[in-house]
Amino acid sequence: MSEEQGPKKTRSFKLPPQLVNTGLVPLLAVLTSMVVGGLIIAAAGGNPFAAYAGLFEGAFGSLNALSETTVWASPYIFAGLAVAVGFKGGLFNIGAEGQLAFGAVAAAWIGYALPGMLGADIPAVLHVILAVGGGMLAGGIWAAIPGFLKAYTGGHEVINTIMMNYIALNLTSFLLNGPMKDPNPMNVVARTPLIVESAHLPPVFPEFRFHWGFILAIGMAVLVWWLLWKTTLGFEIRTTGANLDAARYAGVNVKRTIIVTMLFSGILAGMAGAIEVTALNYRHELGFAVGYGFDAIAIALLGKNHPAGVVLASLLFAAMRNGATRMQFLTQIPVDVISVIQALILLFVAADTVVRYIYRIRSRDERFSLTRGWGK
Amino acid sequence: MNKRRFYFIAAIIILLYLIVILIGSAQISPLVLLVSLLATTISVATPLTLGALSGVFCERAGVVNIGIEGMMLTSAFFGWFGAVFLNTIWSVPPLASLLFGVLVAIIIGGLLGLLHAWLSVSLKVDQVIGGTVINILAIGITGFLNRQLFFEKNSIFGGQIPHAPGVLPRISIPFLVDIPVVGKVFEQQPIAVAAIVLVIVANFVLFRTRWGLRTRAVGEHPRAADTIGINVYKMRYWNVIIGGMLAGLAGAYFTIESVPSFEPLMTNGRGFISLAAMIFGNWTPFGAWAAALVFGAAQAFQINLQQFRAVIPPEWAFLQYSYVVGMVPYILTMVILTGVIGKTVAPAADGTPYEK
Incomplete structure (x- = not known):
C-alpha cells in the first residue's frame, strides 16, 4: 500500500499504545456498533433512544435485572474464556457450541442417571462435583479430538x-429423542429428565436466580489468567500461539501443547454447559446451546483474549441479551x-483496522495471525 | 486427481448406495433406486460444488474464505426475498421472479465477496477472522430481517409468510433424458446444471487463460507476480468477488431451487463442507466436484433411507434416527481432512496478506 503523503493530521492521542489497543479501540467498536444498530432500529420504524433505554432498564434497572444479567453472563464467561485460551495458543476453536452441548448432556446424565445406576444416593456436594466435572471432561474430550487431528494430521x-x-448437534438430538429422552408421558420435547436434587448447584440468594456458577466463572477467569501468565504450561501455550517454529526451537513439545490447549479450551466450554444444567435448568434441552x-x-x-476483558465483554453481551426482552416489550423492536x-461489534473489533480507519487512530501494533493456509 | 483418491471416492459412493439398495430392494427395484440415488446425489451436491468452486477461486488467488457459509445464507435470504417481493408485490410471473431472485442472490454474494476482499486484501485482517465475521453477520442479519419482514404485522407482507412463487422448474437434457429408466438422471433443475457447466468453465478459466495464470501466480508467489507487473490487489479482489458470486448462486439453490422458503440457519454447514471438498479436490474444479459428489452421495443416502425407516432390520435400528445417519457427511469431512487419502497442497501464499 502506498503511504499517502497528504495532509498529516496525526491526532496525538496521549494514551499509552497498550491502552489504545485494549481499551479505546474495543470501546469505540462497541460505540460505533450501537450507532449503526440505532440506525437499523430507526430504519425498522423504531425510536433508537427508547429502544436503548429499554435495553438498559432491562439489563440493570433492578436487583432482579442485575441478577438475570449475571445469569446470562456466566455461560458467556466460560465459553468466552474457552475461545480466548484457544486463540492464545494459536488455535481457532469455533466448536465451543458443540463442546458446551456435550458438557451439558454429560452433566445431565450424571445428574439424573448416575444415582440409579449405582443404586445409591450420592452426597450433595460430591454429586455436584461429579456432574460439573463430568461435563468439563466431556467438553474437553470433544475439543481434544480436533486438537489431536491438528497436531498429528494437520487437519x-x-x-x-x-x-x-x-456431529454434537446430531448426537445430542439422537440422545435427547432416544435413549436419554424424558420418559414423562406428557413430554413432547427433546430433553432429558430433571436431575436429582443432590446434583443442584444452589442459588446464592433464594429470591434471585443469581447462582454460584457466576462466581465460579469469575474464579475460572482468575485461574485462566494465572495459568496462562504464571505457569510453564501457560508460557508454552502462548509461545506456540505466537510463533510455532520459535516454540519448537525453544524445546516446547508443540504437538502436546496443541492438544492440551484444545483440551483446556473444551473443558471451559463444557463447564459452561454443565453449570447451566446444574445451576439453572436442572436438565438439558435441545437447542439450548445454539448460538453460544x-x-x-x-x-x-472483544475482550482481546484477556480473562478480564472476557469477563467485561461477557457482561456487556449478557446485558444486551437480558435487556433485549424488555426492549422488545416496550418498543416492539x-x-x-x-x-x-453484536455481529457489528465483532466486525469492528475483529477488524479493528476498520475502527482505526474510521477514527484515524494510528497503529503499529501486532497483527492477529491465526491461519496461513490450511497446512500445519 | 490421483488414482487413490478416485478409488476412495468411488468406494464411498458405492458403499453408501449399496446399503440403501440392500435395505430398499424389498420394496423398490434396485435399478429404479439407483437412478433415484444418482439424481438426488447430483442435485444435493449442487451447493457444495458451487461453494467449493467459490473456495477454489478465492484460494487460488491467495485468500482463504471461510465466510462461504455466511455468503450462502445471506444470498439465500435475499434471493428468496427478491423473488417473493417481485411475485407478490409487483405481481411478476413466478418464473421471472425466480430468475430475478437468482440474480439478487448472485449480486449479494458478490457484495459479500467485496466485503471479504476489502477486509482481507486492503485492511489485511486475519482472513479466518474476516470470514467468521461474515458468518456471524449473516446469521444476525438474516435472522433479524426474516423476523422483521415475514413475521411483523406492519411489514410489507402484512406479517404473513407470503405465497411462494415456487421453485425453478426442471429442465431436461435433450436426447439423454429419453433413455429408459436412467434418463431421469438427466432431468435436473437449472442451478444444478449450471453448477456442472461452471465446473468446466472454471477449469478452463483457471488453467487455460491468461486470467487464470495470473490468478494462480498471485496465489503462489505474489511478489514475483508483482515484479512482472501483475496487479496483486486487483486480481485478489476480482477473484474473491467471483468467489462470492458463486457462493451467492449456491445460496439461491437453497431457497429458489430446493425448497420455496427461507429458514434461519438453513445452510447447515454446507459452506464449511464445501471448503473440505475444495481441499480434498486439491484446489481444482474437477477435484472439488468429485468431492462434492461424495458428500452429495452421503446426503442422498440419508434422504433415500428415510423412506425405508419401517423396513430397517432391527439390528440396524439406530439407522432409524435420521440424526445418526445425518452425522455421516460431517464425519466424512473430518476423515478427508486428516489426509489419510493422500496429501493435498494449498496455494503457497494462501491466507497471507500481501504487503507491497
Missing part, C-alpha cells in the same frame, strides 16, 4: 471444530436486532 481445527459442532459458539468468539475477540449489533 485444520477451523473446519474440524465446526464439523464436531454438527459464535457469541463466545465475539466475546473473546424484535430481540434479533441484538444479534445484528
